[in-house]
Amino acid sequence: MSEEVDLGLGLLDHQLVDCEGRRCGNVDDLELERVSDGPPRVTAILVGPPVWRGRGQLGRLASALATGETVRVPWEEVDKIDAAVHLKKTARELRLGRGDDRARRFVDWIPGS
Amino acid sequence: MKKVLQVALGILAAIGGFVDIGDLVFNMEAGAKFQYQLLWVVVVGVVGIIVYSEMCGRVAAVSKRPVFDAIRERLGFGVGLGALVSSQLVNLMTLAAEVGGMALALQLLSGLPYRLLILVGIVALAIVIWVAPFEWIERIFGYAGLALLVFAVGAIKLHPNWGHVAHGFVPHMNTPEPLIYAYFAVGLLGAAMTPYEVYFYSSGVVEEGWTPKDLGLNRANSMIGYGLGGFLSFALMITAGTLFFPQGIEPQLIGTVALGAQLPLGTIGLVLALIGILFAVGGAAIDTCFSGAYNLAQYFGWEWGKHRRPRDAPRFTIAWAVLLVLALLAIMTGIDPVMLTEYAVIFSVVALPLTYIPILLVANDTAYMGRYVNGRLANAFGLLYLVIILVVAVSAIPLMIVTHQGQG
């Protein structure tokens, strides 16, 4: 359990990669749950600009300037952890990486993209 | 055998890519002002970029983390964002200066109007990036940049007093203007230790899937590529020291740089110098532009990669395109590219600790690096350069103000 928390805190700011190998965001924050006996455990990974508000002064500023919603990725969705956090499902299923999906239409129309 | 050839080609590309507009400007100005006295500073700078680049490459190969990924983790989101913003501002200034430098080289070759050539340059860069595979880009710009070797040939042909030149490699200062000397020392170090090359390199290492097996290649790339590139810097300073110093000529124009090859070698020297400047600076512009996009994408977790199709990394693609447009707007204001270069180099030196310290920390962290962590030698150099970088970062802006950018 405490191993999970250490792991979780060590995961902060890591790259998220979906099951197809697609990069889909960073670990912006963690959702912790208090347990009656023992240290709190990690219940979810939080991703998105609103989450940055808890990450310092510049984080608050960045949060105000950026658009996007918070995405909550339950801890159960984590497959394995090495240099990046690998997830079990695709980014689409987990509602991650939508910034790139939205941006694609700006690039799509140009031949050779 | 094929691997050796690949390494050789990569290194050749690095030499041509080592020299950018900052090196051209500061090495020539330092040579014109202090003749050969600052050659030793170039050596310090080259060793510094080798140390920095090797560390970043090793971190990237072992931990699979490029520079800004490591920075976000080490500094935290808030402070790391400060490092990101400052590096982007410096990147933008550098990119604008490089685009201006390209336009000036094109103007000296073609006689066409400067502003038109800025547009031509940016559009050409965008098309090349969009259409050409990156291996081609690196090869073409790297090899054409080798035309700058004409300065080495010219420097030899000028028959400098080699005894004086050799003395320049021994740290000494013999001048009534020590503050201006210090300013140029700072500028030369900044021009040699350009961080955008390191961001670019470490991103490439991650993208190409290097592993600890490639660490020997990493070391060779850094040492030989930057080392031979430093040799070009010597040629520039020696040329200026031999041609411009005795006559009191202060190089403040790209044309003056080219004159340094025209005088010993005639028309062919001039044309090769201008082509070399065009492609070295143009290649640097592409690297700078991509570095900016890499930093953003890595910091925010977007998809990225120079080999990726644009539609597979859309935000990354938009990022480099926007950087090009911003650089275009900046340089179109008519600001002098050479002056902008000086500012860019000085500010880059001020921001250097923010990106150097996290890498030094990560390179010492066994959790990330396992047994490839910094050894005693790497740390000896790493810490030595930390001190150098901090001293230089703190003194850069005061020196720039007090010496009026080296004018006195």
Added chain:
Amino acid sequence: MPRGAWIPLVLVVAATSCGGGGTLSKKELQKQAEAVQSFAAEGALVAQGAQQGRTTDTFVRVHTEYLAKAARKVESELGSKHASEGLDQKREDATKLASLVSQDLDRLHRDPGDRALAARLRLALAKNAATAEELAK
């Protein structure tokens, strides 16, 4: 001194110590003279290349234009200021010299292919460079 007198005094001091119509210090004059020397010496080198046919007309045309523009800038900066008693003659000489240099460079800019002209301009610019060096001492 009455309190109110400080204000106009401060304004006068501020006005006379600003650039553009202000006074030229000895050091500034020296720097400007060195700049004129630099442009003239470089111009002579460019002219040498043109005289020998060891350069391109385009390069000569474009580069002399930049050099001439820089020389004219120095000329206007020197012309718009005053120097203290002993220095003002030097300032005038430097201003005239900057003007001569920029004119020579303009001539070279207009006719980069004329080798005989380039030879004459090379001598003229070299002479001006030497004069500027004297002024800078």
